[in-house]
Amino acid sequence: MNRTTTFRTLTIGIGFFTLFSCEDIINIELHSVKPQIVIEGIVRMGALPTVRVSTTQDFNSINEYPSIKDAVVEIWDDAGNREILPFNVDSDKYVVTNAALIGGIRRKTYNLSVTCQGNKYLAESTMLPLVKIDSLTLSKLSVLDYPCPMIHFTSPIGMKEGGYKCTIYINDKVLTNDTFISVDYLAGKPIHLILPIFFEEEEDRRDTPIKQGDNITVEMQCLDANLYKFFWSLGRTNNRMANPVNNIKGGALGYFGAYSWTQKKVTVE
């Protein structure tokens, strides 16, 4: 089942009551806790793997998350390629230099080890075979005055767990809410799914997030089960008031993810 859309109906219903609600900023005293290590390790198909290591910050501090530059970060794959990553000052991350470790499209398992402040963190992620978007069209929901992107693809029979994360870009600007499609019960099934866009923060697009002439790009990433669970739960962090379920052993926040991806673009006419 498509977990993201399943209960959207409910959200729309609650929208009625939000008509009556008002929003303001309040001051709540939140405890200061010992900073936790945060790891964001990415093995994107076709790109050099990167790892960023940082820490949590107090809620009331500025939104800056300085990198930890003295960690020992190592990535290896199941084909025997291995590298201790040097810190790259320009990108503020640890970046792989060994081209053999570039994210490949065949099924491959990657491992990450981060040693930092006396602790060791380990993670593993599998690059799933690429599932292409067959086509991207525009479709209109009767309740919206503008068209929304609709993706068409077939979930392969062999893919039994994990899922797809769809990110929408309007004129190269990313929308914050991703759509998640779990592969559960969908193996071998054709998918035709509208990705509805309800809200847009920009003032001139608040009522009409999509306008004539806009370029809409949808990127679909294929995620293994642990990575899917991480991103799916990341989207619900505030609602569930709980940290996302991650794939890093040793107690760090964040994730280590290898993923294949595909993009399609459509222009609104």
Next chain:
Amino acid sequence: MGYEEKQMPLWLTGNTIHNISLSQSVINLTEIVVSSKRPDISVTDPQTGVTQMEIQQINKLPVLFGERDIVKSLQLMPGIKSAGEGSTGFFVRGGTTDQNLIMLDNVSLYNASHLMGFFSTFNSDVLRDVSVYKGGMPAQYGERLSAILDIRQRNGDMQDYHLSGGIGLISSKLNVEGPIQKGKSSFLFGARRTYADAIARLSGVEEASNAYLYFYDLNMKLYFTLSPKDQLSVSGYLGKDKMIVKDVADTGWGNSFVTAKWTRSWSSKLSGATSLLYNQYTYDYHQELGMSEGGVAKIKDYGFKKEFHYQINDDNLLRFGLHSTCHDIGPGDYYTNSEEESTTLNLHHRYSWENGIYVSNQLKVNGNLEMIYGLRLSVFSAMGNGEYYKLDENNEVTDTLRYSSGEFVKTYVNLEPRLSAVYKLNTHSSLKVSYARTTQNIHLLTQVFRASPYDRWTSSSNNIRPQIADQYSIGYFRNFRNNTYEFSVETYYKDMWNQIDFKDHAEIQGNDIVETELLRGKGRAYGLELMLKKQTGTLTGWIGYTLAKSEKKIDGINNNRWYNAYQDRTHDISVVGIYELNPKWTLSAAWVYYTGNAISYPSGKYQINGNDVMYYAERNGYRTPAYHRLDIGATYLVKKTAKYESELAFSLYNAYGRRNAYMISFGTNKDDPTKTSAYRYSLFTYVPSISWNFKF
């Protein structure tokens, strides 16, 4: 023309018939109130931890959206706490909402709320009375841990036909009643529907143009006197909520039940009742986003109850009986249809058979000491047909067990002793004590702070053990000035075992093996409840105060330490006043204050993919801001004759416009992306309402 008032004491030691003749009077036109309650009942009743409310009392209180609500009125009593702004969910003595058994005409409802909890399922016009048992539960009640809310529909008038109803800003109701055969049988039908969405559309609210949101409910009661000793009643209820976004999404949920009860008096000492019931709760959803997708979940109960009252002598009243219910919990049948093909997923039903056998005796030991003691035997069996799972210590499935229809999977037997006693210190004061063990085998898998109609119910199984609680309470009751004032102080302590909680981000929906997502532990709750009530006079009302604590200790949460349960509220105050200004106008006001709930707020933040993400360090380590609110109301009696009555009810909910937090959300500041902020969302400041109620 009316009748002179007449008061006479009645000593009820058995079934008895009294003919009361009233003298005619030309001055007294008020209604005749036949009360079944002694004015000093709060001091003399051996039952502890009970709150009773009459519908007339509720009708005078200020309301939200013009709709009188029995459950919201009860939340103004000590020990019964609202689950949130405008909510009909409630917490009793530190328990969760699903630990309350909510019964309408002896049938338990799985979701007693409409419109996401802003209205209860109870149309107050068709109700007779309501009792809430917070502790010292009588043995005839069981099946839930914390409280019993026993609501009865009234019988229709057996002499005359009446039409009554009310028209409000967002809802209306109509009730019709009368004799089927004069003096022998009657009917009562009630109907209620909201139309907030239609009003919004008419007012040009754009968001409402393609959206529909409403509920309706229908109540029915038929009553037949079969013989001087036999009565038969048939009750029914049908309620449905609908939310529709035209051509995109459609969802609904609702309870429905029908029950028949035959009551017989074999002699002046022995009477009994036999009931049969069918009860159903359903929710469904459907959406069209390129593909059509949807699902239906259904719970069905088939029940039988046999109850007896036997007045052994003046000092002993014996009650005994049997309850038996078959539960069929269907967690969901889902489908996804595209142009090319359809996919279905039918989750396994959970079947169970729940039985309770009880005996209790109300004993007058002497003039001062009276007690109700009893024993309830609860036997619960998880049944086939279906798959059950063996789990290891990490909650991972090690084996799948398949059972065929009617096969017993696991049976839990629990003995539940009950005791409630009063010792009268003098004519106007008493001491009361109680003890009750309660068990619960039907569990709601919900996050208490976001209850929804889609929350999943499940039953005890080989992996989920029955919840068990022991509650002890002691209280001092005193009436003043000839029972005009009632004062009480009660204190309680409750231990709870086999409490259920969830892993972070548990997947409850669409999951067959839901047990793997659960965590288990124990709970404890204790508190002090104070109540001062003025019962009679032009000014009536009460002041209630609760000082309480409710904690949990769950394996896998907060390093297995005791922590505050969500429903833990330290202070809870309610002040209610009803003032009869003159025969035409009645004024009312209710003020509530309570400490915020225990809740998880972030203790830091971090960055993922360039976005700020909140960091949660512990479960329920914070509190929501304190809540307070004043509601005021006025009722104007437009006209009252023997045949016709009409009144206008005005209310102002949240009269001083306090912006209580309905939800607090943490995230990147919308105007300054270098900062994170806490956003408060509040509902319902200054909500005026008017409704017109009539009765022919």
